[in-house]
Amino acid sequence: MKLKPLADRVIIKMVEAEETTKSGIILTGAAKEKPEVAEVIEVGPGGMVDGKEVKMVVKKGQKVITSKYAGTEVKVDGEEYTIVRQSDILAVVE
Amino acid sequence: MKLKPLADRVIIKMVEAEETTKSGIILTGAAKEKPEVAEVIEVGPGGMVDGKEVKMVVKKGQKVITSKYAGTEVKVDGEEYTIVRQSDILAVVE
Amino acid sequence: MKLKPLADRVIIKMVEAEETTKSGIILTGAAKEKPEVAEVIEVGPGGMVDGKEVKMVVKKGQKVITSKYAGTEVKVDGEEYTIVRQSDILAVVE
Amino acid sequence: MKLKPLADRVIIKMVEAEETTKSGIILTGAAKEKPEVAEVIEVGPGGMVDGKEVKMVVKKGQKVITSKYAGTEVKVDGEEYTIVRQSDILAVVE
């Protein structure tokens, strides 16, 4: 089973935070807080969205940071995903 | 009796959730919660909507995930449907 | 006496709900609830509305479903009508 | 003394409701309620309004129905008028 996002939507999955602070993991305050880094699982086709041409720039497998509270959470096969608009993605983590 | 949606509207019907978690059914938390997957029943013609050209991409029979609370619920011949805009459809389930 | 709607407006009249559930009548829950089906009485000319070209697609005599609470209610010769924008009409009932 | 409306504005004057229900007078519920029919007194020139071309279609002397609460009330020479935008006029009464 697979989710294919429409338009400028992107399916992301929150990355489990590890408790190492100097190792490159992004943590919001403490290791127990909700991590802000997500992995891109699927990318919509882009195209005309609300009368404006949107070109998708994020790619499957990239780690990204999104606006907090952005998107809709869904559960597929027991796994939790979030569906956001590409414009809710603030930065790519390299 | 049949409903023909106007413009960019899509008529969907919520899919009954089965209680099998690993079988590909999307459940929000528990099997008793409201399912988020709907089947597309009818698709509007698209065209100019609020001054913008909208091309319909969803198709009759597809399973889709919509924004929660999106759309208007109607009852036709004892069956409950929801009328949403195509932009309220987040992803197609394949 | 007659009402001629301006621009993209449509004059509709709520259809009295009959208490037969399997006969094609749309009821919201029970026969006593406010029906959601209306008949189109008059259709405006369309044209430029808020700077956007609107083409009227609904026709006099059609049965339609509108957003709840949409429009302005008026009483003409003792009859109650509702004036809505065409964009408040979700679907045509066939 | 005369008011010349600017842009897409129309000066209307509420019509006194008569207490005859079958005679073509529009009443909201009872004869004592505020009438919803107004006479067009002056029509603005239209033209570019908020960056959009507006063509005036209502005419001096027409009876119209407006959105409730639309417009600004002014008193000129002891008479009360309402200044509305043409887009607040829902229908012409013929």
Add this chain to the structure above:
Amino acid sequence: MKLKPLADRVIIKMVEAEETTKSGIILTGAAKEKPEVAEVIEVGPGGMVDGKEVKMVVKKGQKVITSKYAGTEVKVDGEEYTIVRQSDILAVVE
């Protein structure tokens, strides 16, 4: 000392209401209420305002009616003025 309004702004000065009802003076209810007629003192140059071309049509010395509460009040040399956008001016009094 002089104020030169920018863009689509107009500087107006409220006209003192006289207590004669049939003489062409616009009063809101009673002579003691705040008058709604203002004199145009200065007119901005118009031009591109918020990405839209605005042509100024009101002229210095005209009497106008504005939306209530529109604009910003300023005091220059002990005199009170109001700075409004031309779109807040509803009608010219002739």
Add this chain to the structure above:
Amino acid sequence: MKLKPLADRVIIKMVEAEETTKSGIILTGAAKEKPEVAEVIEVGPGGMVDGKEVKMVVKKGQKVITSKYAGTEVKVDGEEYTIVRQSDILAVVE
């Protein structure tokens, strides 16, 4: 140290009100109230702002009147400035 405003922004500095009423100083009510006249300190380059071409018309050294509460206050080298958009400037004082 110097602030260079971006886009359509303008850096202004409130002018100290003097207590002479007939001398051309703008006062809001009394000399003790916050003055509404500011001096233009720096002017941004204009250009495309939110998809619209903005041409800067105010000039360094001009006295201007702004909307109350508009802009962001900053302190540079112990001096207080306000950064506003040019569209928050209502009029130039000559």
Add this chain to the structure above:
Amino acid sequence: MKLKPLADRVIIKMVEAEETTKSGIILTGAAKEKPEVAEVIEVGPGGMVDGKEVKMVVKKGQKVITSKYAGTEVKVDGEEYTIVRQSDILAVVE
């Protein structure tokens, strides 16, 4: 590890305020208040943002002043950053 901002976003880092008032450091009121000056760490590519072409003008290493409360705070490798839109940047400090 590195953050690459998308679209018109800019990654900034608040500058520690030093307690010298006449030395060119911008302080909001007192040295203990949150400083308003930030250093630009990374600049997004610009391009089409919400249907409008955005050209990036700020540069890595510049000191900037932003709207208070603008942006999203993130922690990378133990350092706190803020991701803002370029339009939230009011001025460059030179």
